[in-house]
Amino acid sequence: MDSIGIDIGGTKIAGALVAEDGSIIRHTRRPTPAADGEAILDAVAAMVTELASDGSPRPVGVAAPGFIDLARSTVYHAPNIDWHNEPVRARLRERLPGWEISLDNDANAAGWAEWRFGAGRAVHDMVLLTIGTGVGGAIVTAGQLLRGGFGAAGELGHMLLVPGGRLCGCGRHGCLEQYGSGRALMRYAVELADAGGIGQGLARLRADRGAIDAEGFAELARSGDTGALEALRELGDRLGQAAASLSAILDPELFVLGGGVSIAGDLLVDPVRDAYLAHLPARGSRPEASFAIAALGNDAGVVGAADLARSAGAISRAAD
Amino acid sequence: MDSIGIDIGGTKIAGALVAEDGSIIRHTRRPTPAADGEAILDAVAAMVTELASDGSPRPVGVAAPGFIDLARSTVYHAPNIDWHNEPVRARLRERLPGWEISLDNDANAAGWAEWRFGAGRAVHDMVLLTIGTGVGGAIVTAGQLLRGGFGAAGELGHMLLVPGGRLCGCGRHGCLEQYGSGRALMRYAVELADAGGIGQGLARLRADRGAIDAEGFAELARSGDTGALEALRELGDRLGQAAASLSAILDPELFVLGGGVSIAGDLLVDPVRDAYLAHLPARGSRPEASFAIAALGNDAGVVGAADLARSAGAISRAAD
Numbered sequence: 001m002d003s004i005g006i007d008i009g010g011t012k013i014a015g016a017l018v019a020e021d022g023s024i025i026r027h028t029r030r031p032t033p034a035a036d037g038e039a040i041l042d043a044v045a046a047m048v049t050e051l052a053s054d055g056s057p058r059p060v061g062v063a064a065p066g067f068i069d070l071a072r073s074t075v076y077h078a079p080n081i082d083w084h085n086e087p088v089r090a091r092l093r094e095r096l097p098g099w100e101i102s103l104d105n106d107a108n109a110a111g112w113a114e115w116r117f118g119a120g121r122a123v124h125d126m127v128l129l130t131i132g133t134g135v136g137g138a139i140v141t142a143g144q145l146l147r148g149g150f151g152a153a154g155e156l157g158h159m160l161l162v163p164g165g166r167l168c169g170c171g172r173h174g175c176l177e178q179y180g181s182g183r184a185l186m187r188y189a190v191e192l193a194d195a196g197g198i199g200q201g202l203a204r205l206r207a208d209r210g211a212i213d214a215e216g217f218a219e220l221a222r223s224g225d226t227g228a229l230e231a232l233r234e235l236g237d238r239l240g241q242a243a244a245s246l247s248a249i250l251d252p253e254l255f256v257l258g259g260g261v262s263i264a265g266d267l268l269v270d271p272v273r274d275a276y277l278a279h280l281p282a283r284g285s286r287p288e289a290s291f292a293i294a295a296l297g298n299d300a301g302v303v304g305a306a307d308l309a310r311s312a313g314a315i316s317r318a319a320d
Numbered sequence: 321m322d323s324i325g326i327d328i329g330g331t332k333i334a335g336a337l338v339a340e341d342g343s344i345i346r347h348t349r350r351p352t353p354a355a356d357g358e359a360i361l362d363a364v365a366a367m368v369t370e371l372a373s374d375g376s377p378r379p380v381g382v383a384a385p386g387f388i389d390l391a392r393s394t395v396y397h398a399p400n401i402d403w404h405n406e407p408v409r410a411r412l413r414e415r416l417p418g419w420e421i422s423l424d425n426d427a428n429a430a431g432w433a434e435w436r437f438g439a440g441r442a443v444h445d446m447v448l449l450t451i452g453t454g455v456g457g458a459i460v461t462a463g464q465l466l467r468g469g470f471g472a473a474g475e476l477g478h479m480l481l482v483p484g485g486r487l488c489g490c491g492r493h494g495c496l497e498q499y500g501s502g503r504a505l506m507r508y509a510v511e512l513a514d515a516g517g518i519g520q521g522l523a524r525l526r527a528d529r530g531a532i533d534a535e536g537f538a539e540l541a542r543s544g545d546t547g548a549l550e551a552l553r554e555l556g557d558r559l560g561q562a563a564a565s566l567s568a569i570l571d572p573e574l575f576v577l578g579g580g581v582s583i584a585g586d587l588l589v590d591p592v593r594d595a596y597l598a599h600l601p602a603r604g605s606r607p608e609a610s611f612a613i614a615a616l617g618n619d620a621g622v623v624g625a626a627d628l629a630r631s632a633g634a635i636s637r638a639a640d
Contacts, residue, residue, distance in 0.1 A: 066605075067605060076607070077602070077605035077606065123469065125468055125469030126469075139569070141461070141464075141466055141468065141469075141473075142466075144462060144464070146461055147571070148461065148570055148571025149443065149445030149446075149461075149571055149572050149574070149607075149609070150571055150573065150607040152567075152571040152606050152607065153461075153571035154569070154571075155568040155571075155601065156569060157568075158565075158568035158601035158602070159568050159569050160562075160564065160565035160568075160599070161483065163481065163482060163561055170601035170602045171602065172564070172599055172600070172601045175568075175601060241480055241483055242480075244480065244492070247472075248475040248476070248477075248479050248480075248495075249457075249459070249473065249474070249475070249476060249479050249569060249570070250466070250473050251467070251470055251471070251472040251473035251474075251475075253469030253470065280492070281475065281488070281491070281495060282490040282491065285386075285396060285397035286387045286472050287396070287469075287470040287472065289469070
């Protein structure tokens, strides 16, 4: 049966009707009504009705930022939305009587999509790291999305990387997000420009840094700009350290790198893999994980949410 | 059906015939033939035959240190034993024809036992940290022992705590084991004694440190010795940082603290919990884990190995 996935982002809400094979039948999007939870719920309900043009109820999966409970019904806390212990599923059911609705964290939905239909479709155990403005993550192990005891697992941007390090938005010091995000990449680039002796490209980037996006940065790196490549290497070094630590904990077969910065492709993957191998505990005595760029791009959230609405995040995948 | 668990330790091999409820029907032990894999296999086979006094084959679970493959048949690498990609299950089957044999990592077996029958029996998601000479670990999530993609998950002593920090036996710098183990506790105590101004107890400990064990240390702390308490607090601070990071990744309901140092009880749990709460990302916006001391002591390895021989590490536990 097809199902509907809705992905509530910071600037837009994306929605899609998704077939069982993960392909998108129809999609839609709207700007996110900033901070206003009620308006977001109205928008989600309208998008669901719009996507199900025949009017018949289907499973609906909603991906949202923040912490969501294990019952997949309540948002404990979402950044930039006025939801605190908000029973989002019940609120949506009021608007969509008779529909089955479930909630998931947005990064978890994206990770599930990559595992089901994307870069992780051939493995059993996978970790997704999304490198955008911040760092997000998801863990799939033995065919299950790892939700943890309260539903808040996979917040990989907030694993501790540097005790006593940079203050993070989460209130703690030294989180991976402060060292492995797109924002950190920009900081490395500016620091390199300040230090001088790097290519003209980063000097221009610095003059114009408000407007630089991940795509522009990746182009600069692909053109061979020493500073951009060095900043990517610095970012990759931190992400590779984190990946080595995650291998000690989770031992995935595959790390998938997604988010805006992953447009850099091998210029990101190579330094991450190099640092991973340099920092892997007991290297040589244990198997090593592989690395790949996410395959589903911006569709991962809606595709994952739609599939989670059907599968609930547990699939028995026969051993190859 | 009862089953047999064997736990291969650094100094002794423990074995038990274990009932389905986790209780030990009969046990036995032998010194570990140092480094000699063949002699260890001979000892294990003899212990199995001894424990199954009626001679009828039962499931046998063997817990061993080191990395064990996902098929639970081969030891990739074990510290202090000459096993490298050693097909231990096949070698044991040669000695015990007709018996079903499976292998697990020793800390994973202990964690499974605590989750099934011990401190974690009331929760779904649990992390075990064993604080002995080194630091070991195990993860149970959604009723499954987390083995990872290659079988090497749960090596929590080798999660990265301090980038560029102390060199670890695994070849990497800054592993948790260098900051959160019994060996680190001793180091903290000696450093405090060197710095002066601490209680007579630690000065005596320092003079006599070769002979101090976890029990002696815990007694000193319980007697109110300032230095011993401060060293435990320093250890707890590091372990709490690691637990906060593990909450971001795994979000367990419960952390169970085991291993020799856990004999200190609340004098260990309290500082770990304090540091955990101080370092928890987004505290106040998400649920918090609980902390408990392991309940099964030295029996956890044999009980877990015996149960894993039956259950393979996946149990559906009805929601409360």
